[in-house]
Amino acid sequence: MRILLCCAAGMSTSLLVTKMREAAEARGVEAEIRSVSLDEVPRHLEEADVVLLGPQVRYKLAQLKKEGEARGVSVEVIRPEDYGRADGEKVLAFALQLRSGRNGV
Secondary structure (H helix, E strand, C coil): CEEEEEECCCCCCHHHHHHHHHHHHHHCCCCEEEEEEHHHHHHHHHHCCEEEECHHHHHHHHHHHHHHHHHCCEEEECCHHHHHCCCHHHHHHHHHHHHHHHHCC
């Protein structure tokens, strides 16, 4: 599974990426998790199964969701509580739920 996190500059998601990688390892989930800036998302959409936006860039959800749907990529906003706490487990679970929902699993 390939998860792409997005925030304004790609910096505030770095701790969350680390926490999500730890959660994935603990669960035995094979996942590539990385973060990029908002401007980089369109170039990396096809390299992701799920794109999660930081709450501060939620205003781009409709546009990125449309682009993601055209490529079979789920795009959603991370819950502010989970983002603020850098709760890697909850954000990973959210990404896995989006992925399984997309595939009908």
